[in-house]
Amino acid sequence: MKWIDLHTHSTFSDGTLSPAELLELAGRRGLGALALTDHDTVAGLDEFFAQAAARDFKVIGGIEISAWYQESSLHILGYGLNHHDPALLAALAEIQQARHHRNLGILDKLEDLGIKVPYQKITGQENGQVGRPHIARELIRLGVVHDMHHAFVRYLRKGACAYVESLRIHALDAIRLIRAAGGVPVLAHPAVFDASLAGVEELLPELIAAGLAGLEVYYPAHSHRQHRRLLQLATENGLIATGGTDFHEVNNGAPLGGSPQTVRVPFSCFDELHRQLNAGAEQQAR
Numbered sequence: 001m002k003w004i005d006l007h008t009h010s011t012f013s014d015g016t017l018s019p020a021e022l023l024e025l026a027g028r029r030g031l032g033a034l035a036l037t038d039h040d041t042v043a044g045l046d047e048f049f050a051q052a053a054a055r056d057f058k059v060i061g062g063i064e065i066s067a068w069y070q071e072s073s074l075h076i077l078g079y080g081l082n083h084h085d086p087a088l089l090a091a092l093a094e095i096q097q098a099r100h101h102r103n104l105g106i107l108d109k110l111e112d113l114g115i116k117v118p119y120q121k122i123t124g125q126e127n128g129q130v131g132r133p134h135i136a137r138e139l140i141r142l143g144v145v146h147d148m149h150h151a152f153v154r155y156l157r158k159g160a161c162a163y164v165e166s167l168r169i170h171a172l173d174a175i176r177l178i179r180a181a182g183g184v185p186v187l188a189h190p191a192v193f194d195a196s197l198a199g200v201e202e203l204l205p206e207l208i209a210a211g212l213a214g215l216e217v218y219y220p221a222h223s224h225r226q227h228r229r230l231l232q233l234a235t236e237n238g239l240i241a242t243g244g245t246d247f248h249e250v251n252n253g254a255p256l257g258g259s260p261q262t263v264r265v266p267f268s269c270f271d272e273l274h275r276q277l278n279a280g281a282e283q284q285a286r
């Protein structure tokens with residue numbers, strides 16, 4: 001059985017491996033399919049596709065958009081979108097601008113707390129997106145905290161002393177944006193936002209009406225119980241089930257492609273997603 005990973009981050013957002021290195025690792029781990037889903041950017045996809053040509057597994061281009069819905073943050077994954085779509089790129093440019101201001105706001109708050117992190121230290125890859133993990137890694141390097149978890153608990157997570165709210169796109173607009181660019185929108189890690197899943201169930205009709213096509217069912221932080229309920233919700237609502245590890249770096253979080261202790265995503269998820277992508281392409285050709 002070949003496992004797959006449909007949720008990963010590269011140096012184009014807050015991951016530590018380049019798209020080429022991700023593909024290399026996926027090859028070594030024997031994965032059957034890999035998707036790149038950087039936060040709020042598609043800038044890594046050209047490198048991803050160029051480097052994927054020589055690989056003997058399937059690849060899908062993607063994105064993970066940080067959106068909001070009724071004061072909560074919702075992450076919307078988008079698969080197989082046209083990453084040169086002008087409307088998509090224009091909308092992303094606005095989101096990226098907001099991200100930039102938020103990062104500056106976080107650094108200001110840290111400075112008020114006596115922690116000086118120069119902006120140059122957290123600028124990642126050219127054309128890439130900087131996020132809180134970049135700031136967390138710098139706090140570790142400075143010896144302010146000893147790991148990523150404490151950087152978030154003490155400083156960066158919602159409610160912590162250096163937290164800054166970010167201007168975001170509405171979840172329904174994120175879904176429509178992905179659809180308009182020919183992509184398949186999927187709600188990322190639903191149980192992370194709503195452990196009971198009752199709220200997710202309630203908002204699904206509205207998300208589906210906007211074009212939502214799938215739920216990220218397979219995810220390391222989902223319990224067995226949440227996993228089962230999400231599978232059920234996907235079936236009941238005619239949504240595809242996808243999954244991935246949310247890979248950011250080696251030795252932190254689930255390994256690329258998962259493990260028996262974290263999550264395993266079956267190849268059938270790739271097939272379902274692939275069918276959706278083809279159905280969309282056919283509809284556009286008509």
Ligand code: AMP
Nearest residue numbers: 014039130131132133148149152157248
């Ligand atoms: P941002 O995009 O700047 O809002 O940062 C969000 C990213 O921070 C997520 O994708 C995770 O990679 C990371 N993150 C969020 N919360 C935590 C946490 N409690 N511990 C470690 N990493 C986290």
Ligand code: ZN
Nearest residue numbers: 009014039248
């Ligand atoms: Zn991230």
Ligand code: FE
Nearest residue numbers: 064075188189
């Ligand atoms: Fe996410």
Ligand code: FE
Nearest residue numbers: 007009064246
């Ligand atoms: Fe993610």
